[in-house]
Amino acid sequence: MEVIITKNYDEMSKKAAEVIKDVVKKNHSAVLGLATGTTPIGLYKELIAACAKKEISFKNVKTVNLDEYVGLPKEHVQSYDYFMKDNLFNHIDIDIKNTNLPSGVAPDLDAECARYTALLGKMKQSVQLLGLGSNGHIGFNEPKTPFDSTTHIVNLTESTIKDNSRLFDDISEVPTKAITMGIANIMNAEKVLVVASGKNKAKAVYSMVKGPVTEDCPASVLQRHPDVVVVVDEDAASLL
């Protein structure tokens, strides 16, 4: 695990964007595993700027996202589908047909989990970007999720609902379920890039990098992956 500590959020975003840009420069039809949440927004801005400058092109790039809330239609401003269009896809030269998210409104969610896992089997991520939950979750794989899990439906924990409520008008509007890639799907990526910023992530960063490998901290499984880059700012790294 390579750990890069940056001064602040902006530097974290730039460094992490370099990792993704390198992957795309080396492989024009790379498969990017993407994440939502607050942390990658700066990184996505860097990718948008690099695309505008023609430093990189996403014309042949394909994407697979980690997760989606259950019950929010694509058009909902808090859906992850909306987030990805708003923060990245609408501003780069990607073909929207090459972008994939699990559906949280599929009539048969078990079938949707199977479909997404099969898709991931055909589209191994060249790099999987991850944010980190303050409880150590990756994707929506909450503590105690089996390491061999594939795409599944999760009941979000109180702490995740509370963390995510900042983006909703009221905590009661936060969905209580999500569909997420499993830990095995994440570990299948050729490379993993984790970004974290802020003091509230310091404990989770410590457990991911230096703690025991345990299902109590899903991110700790990454210690077993052969190619992981962790880019964190000083606050998030403060317990290392």
Ligand code: F6R
């Ligand atoms: C997002 C995701 C989550 C977030 C994590 C951190 O697709 O799967 O695991 O990466 O909750 O979120 P932020 O970046 O908002 O702190």
